[in-house]
Each structure stands twice: as structure tokens, then as C-alpha cells.
Amino acid sequence: MERVQSQTNQKRGAASNNRQRSLLCLSGCFIFLLLISGCGGKAPTAVSFMVFGDPAEYNAYEDLVDTFNAGHDDIQVELTHVPSPGEYRTRLLTEFAAGTPPDISLMNYRRVVSFAANGMLEPLDSYLAQSSLIQPEDFYPVALDAFTWQGQLMCLPQNISSLVVYYNADLFAAAGLPEPADKWTWEEFGQTAVTLTRDFDGDGTIDQYGLGVEPSLFRAAPFIWQNNGPLVDDETQPTRLTLTRPPSLAALQWFTDLHNVAHVVPGREEEASQDSESRFLAGTTAMYLNSRRGVPTYREIDSFAWNVAPLPNGQTSASILHSDGFCLAGTAVNKDAAWTFIEFANSVEGQTILAGTGRTVPSLIAVAQSDAFLNPGQSPSRAQVYLDNAPIMRRVPLISTWEEIESVADEEIERAFYGDISVEEAARLATQRTEEYFLRADFNAP
Amino acid sequence: MPERLSRLRLSRQDRWGLLLLPYALGIFVLVIVPAVFSFGLAFFHYDALSPPVWAGTLNFVLAYTDELFLLSVRHSLALILLPVPLRLFGAFFVARLLQRNGRFLNWFRAAVYLPTIVPGAAFALAWLWILNPLYGPLNLLLRALGFAPPAWLIDPTWARPALALMALWQIGEGFIVCLAALYDMPPDLEDAARIDGANGRATLRHIILPLLAPILLLLTFRDVILTFQETFTQIYLTTQGGPYYATYTMPLFIYEQGFDLQAFGVASAAMWVMYAITGLIVVALVVIARQWHIGTTEETFVL
Incomplete structure (x- = not known):
């Protein structure tokens, strides 16, 4: 303390006694504060x-x-x-x-x-x-x-979590449809979507879509598995996508037909103008495929009642892990x-x-x-x-470049979904364009 | 303090230097130093997670042989062709139009400049709404007028014109420079031309444009570089390079290589190729300008 005082004295030789005292008091206060902050428990x-x-x-x-x-x-x-x-x-x-x-x-x-x-x-x-x-x-x-x-x-x-069907129960009731059962088929699913796709005023513009789904590999994958099709050639050490195999291709065809043939999902322009999830929230899309992630947002809906149903079954039942x-x-x-x-x-x-x-x-x-x-x-x-999905749940392969593989495959699947190219072309391009990422990948050694 | 500063008697040049010093420092620290580092990085494999490994010129070869890279170069060049001349003439003619003084003209001048100071992200999001194919005001208007409007950013053939359309609104800086140049021009010249019987078109062609040519040339350089390198924010926020690579440009390629695929070596190599192409374009413009004798009388100003 004396040292502080003497230093202060040297620096400000001409300063008055009063000023020195207040400075001393201030520094004393400062040291006191330091002490109590040191003693008063650790910062978390x-x-x-x-x-x-x-x-x-x-x-x-x-x-x-x-x-x-x-x-x-x-x-x-x-x-x-x-x-x-x-x-x-x-x-x-x-x-x-x-x-x-x-x-x-x-x-x-x-x-x-x-x-x-x-x-x-x-x-x-x-x-x-x-x-x-x-x-x-x-x-x-x-x-x-x-x-x-x-x-x-x-x-x-x-x-x-897993992919499920979120549905607007009010729209089902208005169309006179029973809510989806715990087991249903691709045909029933497609028919339901057709019934729920409506042009109310007859102006040629669809006012309500039966279904909304992202055109992506991750969304199409469970349907490929349900058709006994493979996604990749080897689940643990994959070297390529196998979307060109007939069962995989058939599932992709069914998936893209939802837009190109049945017209139960919004087209590219409609989707870009207002995406399907927003349409579901607004009550103008009857069914929307998503994982559990959407629930906190959907719980804020107060204009209609909604619920979840499992994915329809193809030749077999399969779901995808989220x-x-x-x-x-x-x-x-x-x-x-x-x-x-x-x-x-x-x-x-x-x-x-x-x-x-x-x-x-x-x-x-x-x-x-x-x-x-x-x-x-x-x-x-x-x-x-x-929870019923747990026993039939599958997952995509664990490889370090999977993210890139999905994003390239998504580009081609999206083009097929909106009818720019055939499903065969999309499957071929996706397989070909992702090869380099399989080559670069780190695999999960057991 | 102020007394001492004024006693320094800085020359005009020194004062300019002092004013520009912060910008020079900024360019050095934020542009030149990273650019030099990235030139070094272009010769390594580097994923930012493990130490760099020497790659020689492989990254340049990779960039060159990548189909997507060549596509991005083509699209970047295409995005210069239409917007740059339009932006330049837009800036000039609007400046000419709003050159006179007047209470309302002030407001118009502010309105022309305003879109330029809107932050890039906000500007892009606003256009995402304007160009919304079904609910956007532009297509609502076009449909009301009886047109069948395109889907703009969603349509592969219209996505690039849509980006060009967006770029047309941010001409404020070119506009201000043209306006200053027009004010700088002695009014006697125009008066003299009028007395000699020159109509508006002839005055523009033989008096104003030749006098402003060096400035327009400078603006062209700036716009070419800007359009080539700085369109990233808008494209990233509106189309992400889509639909199906229709708006995939060089900055996007560089970003994807670096931050999505962690191939910082390839990204750096591609960036230096972009610099080289930019340099070539500027050299080509200089050659053309020399041929047309633009700016040769005011060599100290531009060339």
C-alpha cells in the first residue's frame, strides 16, 4: 500500500493531500474488490x-x-x-x-x-x-x-426418429376419408393423395395438394428398401450407389410418378413459390412426409387437427433412421x-x-x-x-463422404421428380457422378 | 494539437495518401496477404483438419479438368456479357437524365442510389420475393398485363437473365461517378455545340461521350471485376447455383470446394485462375480502348 502511495507521490508531486487520500482510498477499494471476488466461489x-x-x-x-x-x-x-x-x-x-x-x-x-x-x-x-x-x-x-x-x-x-406421414385430419374428414390405418399399401397411399388433391373453384389451378415430400435420396430410400431394392452395393464397405438395379429403379419410378403421373405433389414452381411444409402448416397440403423434427413447429398449429401415420408398405415394410x-x-x-x-x-x-x-x-x-x-x-x-418403426428401421451407410453423395444424388433425383429426365437417366447419372466420393471415403472398419 | 497538425503543411498528395491509408491497410491485410497465402496453398492438399501435403500443380490440373469448373467459368463470363454494358449505360443515362437541378430530382437521385446501399443479403432476399414465380409482385403484374411470365430463378433458361435483372438496380456508384463527371464538364461546351446547331443526339455523340470516355472505361473495368468476382452473395442466397447448375459461377465453385468439400488447395488454385482470367479481360479491354483511342488523351487519368 505504501508503495502505491509513494509511486503516486512521485508522479504527482504537486498534488494536494486531499487528492492523495482519495486515490489511496480508491486503490484500497479496488484491492478489496479483488479479494472478495477471489474468495467468493469460482466462476462456473x-x-x-x-x-x-x-x-x-x-x-x-x-x-x-x-x-x-x-x-x-x-x-x-x-x-x-x-x-x-x-x-x-x-x-x-x-x-x-x-x-x-x-x-x-x-x-x-x-x-x-x-x-x-x-x-x-x-x-x-x-x-x-x-x-x-x-x-x-x-x-x-x-x-x-x-x-x-x-x-x-x-x-x-x-x-x-424416422420418416412418417403427417396428415391434416380435418382435410381427411372433409373429403370423407378415414384416417390412415396402421398398415397401408402404396396403392392406398397414392389413392388417398389423389382424392385429397383438389381444385375447388375449377380454374385449373390446384388449390390443395394431397402430398408434400422433398425429392431427395434420403426421402426415397425407405421406399427403395420397401421394394427390396438396394441403395448401395455393400452396406459396410460401399463402392457405389445401386439405384440402377431394377427394384431400386421401380421404387424411384413410383416415387417420381407421384409428381409426373399422379400430380398429387406441387410442381417445381409451386414448391419454389411456397414449399410443401409451409403448405401443410397453412392447411393446403393434406399429407407431409417428415421426421419427428417438425413436431414442435406443428404443435403451434391451431387451425386444424393433425396426426401421424406410418409410411405405406411396399413389398415389405421398412423405415429409415433419423x-x-x-x-x-x-x-x-x-x-x-x-x-x-x-x-x-x-x-x-x-x-x-x-x-x-x-x-x-x-x-x-x-x-x-x-x-x-x-x-x-x-x-x-x-x-x-x-416406436413401431424401430424393428423395421434401417440406416444409410456410415462413410465419411455420404453427405456429398446425397447432395449429388439429390440433384439428379430432383430432375427426375420434376420430369426433366427419366428415372433411368437420373439413376445412371447419380451412380456415375458419386463414384469419386466413394473412392475418397473413409469406411467404418468393424 | 490542431495547430501543430496544420503547421505540418501536408501537401495535397500527402493528404490524399493519409485519407486513403486505412483503405490501403485494409486491402493489404484482408485481400493481398490472404491472396498470397492462398497462392501458396494452391500447391498443397489441405483440408484444414490435417497438415497440408505437397501436391505440385495437381490442384490447377484438377480445377482445369473438372467439368463443373469449366461450366462455372462459362457462366461467369456469360454473366458479364449482358449486365455490364446495361449497368454502364443505365448509370450514364440516368445520370444524364437527372443532371439538372430541381427539388424532385434530388429525390430521384437518392432513389437511384438507394438500392446500392442495401446490404447484399437483404437485396437478394427481396428479389427472391419479387421473382417468386406464383406470388411475386413482378409475375402478378405481368400476368395482369396478359403475359405468361417465366418462373425466373427456378427456370434454367431464365435464371441468368433474372440475375442480370437484379444487378441492374445496384448502379448507384457508377451513377454518382457519371453525375460528378457531367457536373465537372464546362457547360459552355454544350452551349457552344447548341449554337453551332448540334441537336441533342449529336451533342451526346460528339461532345459528351468522348469527354466522358475515360471515366466510362474506368467504370467498365470496375464493373467487369465486380460482376465476375462479387456476385457470390446474391447467387448463393437466391439459386445456390441452380437450377441444375444454370447459375453456377466461379465464386460458387471456389466456395463449394473450400467450405463444403474441404479441398482448400483446389479452391485456392481456382481462385488464382479466376484472378488470371480477370486480368486477361482487363488487358483485352485496354487493348480495345487503345484501338478506339479512348482515354489516350488523358493517360494520367486511367491508362
Whole structure:
């Protein structure tokens, strides 16, 4: 303290006594403040957590993070949100490349592999083995399997969602149609869509579409499997797409005929002007194919009643896994604190919160079969539909370039869907153009 | 302090230098340094996740043999051809039209400049709405007038013209430069021409255009470079290069290689090819200008 005073004296020799005293007092106060801030408990460990999704989905994760932060004084989880999944991937790539990724990121299993193959993620097996809250056996095996790379669990899956049919019950009633049964065929599905596609005022413009679906490989895949067609030549070590095989081609033909022959989905211009999901929300599309992701947004609908039905069955029944996992960055500084949040989010308590928001089909069997998911008192009341999909669920191959393969194949499938090229041409081009990505890929060695 | 500064007696040139210094620093740090780094990077395989591996000139070969790259070069060149002359003449004629003074003309001048200061993303999103094939105001208007309008950004043949149409509205900077040049021109010249019996067309052709030629040439350089390299935001937000690659340009190729496919080496090589092509176009323009004797009398100004 004396030193402070003497320094002050040297600097300001001419200053008055009063001024010196107030300065001394100030510095004393400052030191006091430093002392109490040092003693008054540690600042909580910060953990960053990044998710993608619509505003309603963001609210779901906000609920989860708030509950966690309220119960943990020593850890502060900070939520970052990127609306579009496409931009999310670019953002993650850039941040991982810069060496400053979020400690925890929510990633789809199709996107995880490119990060896992580059050693960017921290395997979670040892954390899970030591957990007193959750065991591997508590999860649906198909979900854990989708995040297992080279024998290691790379992320902890929050859900086992799948593709289902969201339908506007009021439009079914208005058309005098019964709501879809728990088992229905491609023909029944197509016929229902035709009946629900309406031009009310007879002006030649369709006012209500029977169906909305994205023309993409990921949406067409379950129908290819239902027709006993293969997607790739080898499920574990694929070297090419096999869309040109007759059963795969036939399924793609049926899929694209929904637009080109039956005209039950909006055309390219209509879709670009107002996309099918917006049309479903506005009550002008009767059925919309989506995963569970849409539910928080659909729950904001108050102008009509809606529910879910399973996909129709082809020659066999098949569904496709949609799953996102909590992934821990290899560079995270406070891995234990980050794991505490991942563990909480995927414990019965955490998954019950997310299930309550409608966002997830819980990957914990106990939560999936609880009232929190099956009887939440909100739409969709037929939540069992998602769980019935579990035994028939398949997933796309785990290879590091799958994302690129899908985006190239999507371009060709979209052209076939809107009638620019034949299905054969699309299948051939997709197979040919994706070959280079199979060559470059890292495969999942068992 | 201000006294001492004024005592420095900076020459006119020094004062210009001081004013431009922040921009020069910005260009050096944000453009030149990264460009030099990326030139080095163009000779490596680099995915930003693992250390770079020497690749020699392979990235340039990869860029050159990639069908999509050649397609992107063609589309980038096509996107110069139509919009640049239109933008230039637009800027000039609007400046000529609004050259006179008047209460309302001020408002018009502001209106012409306004779209230029709209941020790129907002501008693109506004046009996404304007060009919406079914519900956009443009097609509603065209349909009301009895036309069968195209689907614009959704239609492979109309997507590029649609982008050109968008570019026509952001001519504010060229407009201001032309306006300043027109004000700078002694009014006696026009008066003298009129007394000599020259009509408006002849005055424009023989007096105004030759006098403004160096400035128009400078604006052409700027517009060519701008259209070639800076259309990324608008294309990325409106068409993402679609429909089916109809608007796939070089900046988009570079972005995809770098940030989607993590092939930063190929992206860097492609960027330097883009620089080279830009340079070639500018050289070609200079040659043409020399042939036409444009700007040769004011060599210090442009050439």
C-alpha cells in the first residue's frame, strides 16, 4: 500500500493531500474488490453447445439448457443456434478447422462420420461406462449403432426418429376419408393423395395438394428398401450407389410418378413459390412426409387437427433412421463438465424434457415408452407409430463422404421428380457422378 | 494539437495518401496477404483438419479438368456479357437524365442510389420475393398485363437473365461517378455545340461521350471485376447455383470446394485462375480502348 502511495507521490508531486487520500482510498477499494471476488466461489465452468433447427426446436433446447444450468452452479452451458442444417454443417466445419469448435454439437449421424474419421471427436465409451445415470443397454441399439465409428461410440444419440406421414385430419374428414390405418399399401397411399388433391373453384389451378415430400435420396430410400431394392452395393464397405438395379429403379419410378403421373405433389414452381411444409402448416397440403423434427413447429398449429401415420408398405415394410447425437469435441477444454451436460441431456430427466417439447422420439427405451412421449396430451396422439418403426428401421451407410453423395444424388433425383429426365437417366447419372466420393471415403472398419 | 497538425503543411498528395491509408491497410491485410497465402496453398492438399501435403500443380490440373469448373467459368463470363454494358449505360443515362437541378430530382437521385446501399443479403432476399414465380409482385403484374411470365430463378433458361435483372438496380456508384463527371464538364461546351446547331443526339455523340470516355472505361473495368468476382452473395442466397447448375459461377465453385468439400488447395488454385482470367479481360479491354483511342488523351487519368 505504501508503495502505491509513494509511486503516486512521485508522479504527482504537486498534488494536494486531499487528492492523495482519495486515490489511496480508491486503490484500497479496488484491492478489496479483488479479494472478495477471489474468495467468493469460482466462476462456473463454461460449456458451449450448438444446435440447428427452427425457432420452436430452439426453444426445446433452451428448456433443456435452462433446467441444467439451474441445477448446476458449477457449470454454465451456453446455447448457440444455427437455423438451417446446411449452414450448420459449414459452420461446424469452419469452426473445427479453426480449432475452436463448440464443446458439444448436435449432429445427424450422416454428418458425424466426416468429423469422426478426422479424429475431431472425443469417443464417449469410457464416459458412458462410468456413468451412474445411463447404461448402453438403456438405449435403442439401432441408435447407438449409427454413432459407432471404428468400434467407438462417437456421439450419444438423443433420438430414434424416422420418416412418417403427417396428415391434416380435418382435410381427411372433409373429403370423407378415414384416417390412415396402421398398415397401408402404396396403392392406398397414392389413392388417398389423389382424392385429397383438389381444385375447388375449377380454374385449373390446384388449390390443395394431397402430398408434400422433398425429392431427395434420403426421402426415397425407405421406399427403395420397401421394394427390396438396394441403395448401395455393400452396406459396410460401399463402392457405389445401386439405384440402377431394377427394384431400386421401380421404387424411384413410383416415387417420381407421384409428381409426373399422379400430380398429387406441387410442381417445381409451386414448391419454389411456397414449399410443401409451409403448405401443410397453412392447411393446403393434406399429407407431409417428415421426421419427428417438425413436431414442435406443428404443435403451434391451431387451425386444424393433425396426426401421424406410418409410411405405406411396399413389398415389405421398412423405415429409415433419423437420429441426432450429442458430440463432444476432441479439443474441448472441460470435457468432464461437457460430459455432465451430455449425460444429463440423455438421462431420463433430460430426455423427458426434450420429449415434452415434442422434438424427439427418445432414444432411451424407458422414456420412449413413458407417458411423456406416448401420452403428452398434445398432438400427435398416435406417437406409437414412431416406436413401431424401430424393428423395421434401417440406416444409410456410415462413410465419411455420404453427405456429398446425397447432395449429388439429390440433384439428379430432383430432375427426375420434376420430369426433366427419366428415372433411368437420373439413376445412371447419380451412380456415375458419386463414384469419386466413394473412392475418397473413409469406411467404418468393424 | 490542431495547430501543430496544420503547421505540418501536408501537401495535397500527402493528404490524399493519409485519407486513403486505412483503405490501403485494409486491402493489404484482408485481400493481398490472404491472396498470397492462398497462392501458396494452391500447391498443397489441405483440408484444414490435417497438415497440408505437397501436391505440385495437381490442384490447377484438377480445377482445369473438372467439368463443373469449366461450366462455372462459362457462366461467369456469360454473366458479364449482358449486365455490364446495361449497368454502364443505365448509370450514364440516368445520370444524364437527372443532371439538372430541381427539388424532385434530388429525390430521384437518392432513389437511384438507394438500392446500392442495401446490404447484399437483404437485396437478394427481396428479389427472391419479387421473382417468386406464383406470388411475386413482378409475375402478378405481368400476368395482369396478359403475359405468361417465366418462373425466373427456378427456370434454367431464365435464371441468368433474372440475375442480370437484379444487378441492374445496384448502379448507384457508377451513377454518382457519371453525375460528378457531367457536373465537372464546362457547360459552355454544350452551349457552344447548341449554337453551332448540334441537336441533342449529336451533342451526346460528339461532345459528351468522348469527354466522358475515360471515366466510362474506368467504370467498365470496375464493373467487369465486380460482376465476375462479387456476385457470390446474391447467387448463393437466391439459386445456390441452380437450377441444375444454370447459375453456377466461379465464386460458387471456389466456395463449394473450400467450405463444403474441404479441398482448400483446389479452391485456392481456382481462385488464382479466376484472378488470371480477370486480368486477361482487363488487358483485352485496354487493348480495345487503345484501338478506339479512348482515354489516350488523358493517360494520367486511367491508362
